[in-house]
Amino acid sequence: MEEHGPPDLADPKHGVPRLQELWNVELDEAPVALALSPKQQLIAVATVDDSIQLLDVASGKVAHMLGGHSGGTNGLAFLSGNSLASVGEDGCARLWNVARGSCLHELAVDAEGADRAGQWGHSVNHLTVAPGAKSFACAAGRLVTIFTLGSSAQQAPSKRVLGPLESTIESLRFDRRGNLLATYNNGVSYWDFTRTLDEKQELPLPAPGAMLCGDVTPSGDYIVAGCHDATVHIYHFKQHGDGGVEMEARRQGDGHGHKPLNGDGGRASRQHITVGLALRVQLHSLRAHSHRAAPCSAPGGVQEMSCGGYDSKVTCVDFNARGNRMASSGGDKCTVWNFSGAPTGTMPVLTVGHLGNITCQSWQPDMDGYLATGARDGRLQIHDVDNAVPMRPGMPLICQPGALGVTEGDELTALVFAKDGLLYSGHISGAVRKWELPVASSDDEDEEQAPAGLPLEGQQQQQGQQQQEQQPQEQPQGAAR
Template sequence: MSIAAPDADLGVVWDLTFDDAPVALSTAHDLVAVAGAEGTTGVLEAATGAAVGTVELPGGALHAALSPDARHLAATGPTGYALWRREDGTTTVRESGAWSSAVRWADAERFAVTSGRRTLVLDSGGQELWATEPAASTVTDLAWMRGGRRLAVAAYGAVRCHERHQAAPVRTYPYIGSHLALAVAPTDRWICSGNQDASIHIWRTRDGSELTMSGYPEKVSRLAFDDSGCWLAADGAPDVTVWDFRGKGPAGTAPRSLRCHETVTALAWRPGPDGHLATGGHDGTIALWRATAGRPETRLRPARILDGDAAVTALAWAGPQLLVSAYRDGRVRAHHLPSRTAL
């Protein structure tokens, strides 16, 4: 890993190059984790980019997540998962042979990983606490609800919700199709899935009523709610669509459209309620948006564009003023941006 000089014109705080191609980013407290396709996950200081630790996962990495207190890191891959402890730098690797695509922390002490057709819930020491019963197919994504007391799991045909220590689901939200991404509103009012059939499916958790937004030209594989739970950003087209979930939700409404990239490869909401969104593209550009401005059916223009030399593979905010970006050629950069109310 090598570190280049910062570019003051673009507000670059640090700029470094990994020997592995980054596929995912995670931020928490004072750390940034960079997961590489070949299985190396680097842990860095968010403020400086200095190396803190390294996690090696045989068979490659697909995802990584720092615990909320930044004391642990869990990484997943095609052959299993690994757990890193900041206190002493130790790594525990579990090579289960099962496809593990997603990991999410419920709190500082518990996390969940997908493991083939099941989801495992473990403590921060790596001990299994409980597991879901097998789904109909490989679990593709998961999310915690109700402050970490309920777990939503996506697999072909349904999103299933599990209470703590209950293998069987307590609530099932059916949809015949392959779910690629799962997003739960911070208010827990809505569960949304991005799907292989180029649609977004939505359930209102209170009564199970549902809605499908179809007609996307491509599969929808990236979904994200902002901190308020009022706005959902999605890929699935050259335009990023931003749906309004205020009031009764998006039924009968049109989204705002954000076009800057021919192919969208990453998106991340800025922390806070101001509606600022960062998107990345295959062309190497990063666009910053006031994504909730205008009216439905509005096509917005970027507030600012940052140029890169390779496809953007991941974006993550380390607080409201530091945007971390990863590129296919191994570059990872941290941009310092204006105050939360400006771009």
């Protein structure tokens, strides 16, 4: 029977290798967060109920059950030593001794404008750990609280409160240099902790719309934010020799034949890069007002770019370990932008294969180019973005999954891509699964690895090209006007 619409790549006839499911543990409630211990011996699971479960990664058996948070646990992360941090609906952060399964400290989290979970207290979210794993931050409404571990497990952590910000915090993330990024409605704030308190560490960067998620390149020269209006907003910075940042408006060409960005004194240019379902890229230049901020010298302003064309709001943005690629998911496709140079003028990679909106994504930490995505369709897909292929000259590259795990519609709610080809996924049914990448034998290595970057079926590809040629004036969804 002839297929209509995109092919179902889970159909065995397409030959996409399957992930090997090593174990499947059924919990009472859906996981909302997963965290892998530094030695990769335990996987911590936070669920919508109170408890936190520590699973042995070898067997999937419960090693410890922690009390968690009344009203539900919202996030968790491992710290240095033998401790675990968690936040929840009771207005607190907690530190746990993993070996003993006991609570070391209950820490009150300041709040302003935070949601309240009934009788328990206010909601605390967006737990993030600094490099070195001795500090962690969390958000409650418009405030950020940073806790730093004491010299011993018995000593209570120190506390610092940042804010209030303009609106409720949507995401919080330490970058790889130990600075902090918060996103919220109408902008982002970036704290450069290499500066002293007298130098005003916070750099607010206003922008229209709700910023739902964010990330920073390892070098700190780019900040990206996924937005509710189905775009990704990008800020570009110039680095100081001391590790600080200075806003810069770049005047030179980008090496891809585009004209230099328009500038006017301290004014910056905002470029809109759009990629729609028709797989076309259009560049638009718009005049934007300058974002000058007291914490930084800003003789040239800041370069801003806005990437559009996503199917829906962008809920995930993540740089890989090298910082040369940025994965951004909005709808059932993930768009991967090349940040090895300026992203303007480059062709993104589109991952395909999901039949529902992507809910989580993760780069493999020890193999460049491998990206995992999980979605509402219950599928876990692995993409080798280095193996993407062009559909037509001048169009984005397409990357089909090189391997996938199918769970009969069990929506993914959390995902960890570990070293050595291992993955852990949480599902709306309450299941936690451990997966392993397929390993090709020497005899069938070419056959097993081939699907990673294969183009769509030749006939469907040809039909898609004909449809595009018949509608040359159609503007991609999300295009800037």
